[in-house]
Amino acid sequence: MSRTPMALLSPADQERLRSLRRMKAVALGALLFMAVLFVVSFWLESRHPWLGYVRAAAEGGMVGALADWFAVTALFRRPLGLPIPHTAIIPNRKDEIGRTLGEFVETNFLAADVVRDKLSRTALSQRLGEWLRVPAHAERVTAEASTAATAVLHALSDDDVQGLIADLAREHLIEPDWAPTAGGWLQRIVEADAHRSAVDLAVDSIGSWLDSNAAAFQGLISRRLPSWVPRLAHRFVDETAYAEAVKFVRAVQADPRHPARLAIDGYLARLADGLQHDPAMRSRLEGAKTSLFDSPRVGELAAQLWNTAKSGLLTALADPRSGLRVRASQAVAEIGDRLATEPALQARVDGWVTDAAVFLVDRYRHDIASIITDTVEKWDPAETTEKIELMVGRDLQYIRLNGTVVGALAGLAIYAVAHALIPGV
Structure with missing residues (x-):
């Protein structure tokens, strides 16, 4: 036969x-x-x-x-x-039999109501959760995902990835005009006084530094005095400069309306307005941004970061005891536990799966059934x-x-x- x-x-x-x-x-x-x-x-x-x-x-x-x-x-x-x-x-009548079989499958098995009825009576998420919550199964899923991710990383060309990153950076970071957006954000920050905390932090940091580094003022100004000035005057000048600096910082800390604070507010307001409306300032910012991104050093740094990240990922994916693999297995098991024990989550996931399956069947059932017809014809x-x-x-x-x-x-x-x-x- x-x-x-x-x-x-x-x-x-x-x-x-x-x-x-x-x-x-x-x-x-x-x-x-x-x-x-x-x-x-x-x-x-x-x-x-x-x-x-x-x-x-x-x-x-x-x-x-x-x-x-x-x-x-x-x-x-x-x-x-x-x-x-x-x-x-x-x-x-081979071809006709194939067409008839395809039509039969399309009509009786790939109908939306048939798929919805079948899936609605199948506890998909609960079964999946019961399977995933078993540690051995979670580790198996993680191992398979690690193998796939490793294959993808090995398949990627470093030059292509770096080129893609450069293209994305140029499209989304370099070509867009930063100045109006930055100016708008800065204006809203100043109007909401949201910069006050940053100014307070800066002043407090300066004050703490002054308290801890009084010796740094010795000779800071006096060394610039003429040589004929007495040594005693040198010390007096340095101590006076340090005392005035401390006094100034304490005054700024104590007075929310101190002229220095107001000067900072005015500068930030002018900067925000200039970034939005001053062509010269906007041009300087864009030029500085372009120079920064076009710098060979920045390109080398990006390549080093990618190579380091890739090497680290490959090492972590290959080691079953790595933190990445262990945490991924724990996350998969936790997802499985939630799917197995939370009816509300089960209902949502089952609904998503059912809707997606019905959509795919409704949209592509003729294409799916045509696999039978085309295969038999060949x-x-x-x-x-x-x-x-x-x-x-x-x-x-x-x-x-x-x-x-x-x-x-x-x-x-x-x-x-x-x-x-x-x-x-």
């Missing part, structure tokens, strides 16, 4: 082929048995009239076996190679016949066997009824 060598068939197909051959042998054996029984009974019927019933049964069995052999064979090929009409149905007619016969041929041989039995019973019944109703037969 099979044109494909046994060694090229899958183990499952090899077993199907053996079963098909056994059933063909059984069906043929039943036909031969009926033929032998017919010859013997026909030969001895004149001496033993009761063998007429055996002959009739054998004759009917042969007719039934031959008729069903013809019917089964006609599905797959021409019986005895004869060009009989309406035979070799599967190879001759099959060779002989290959199609072989595949289908391997799948259903064994069951069809039972039709031949049943035809033999039913034919024998029918022949016996007809012969008995004829003898009973027609005198002299």
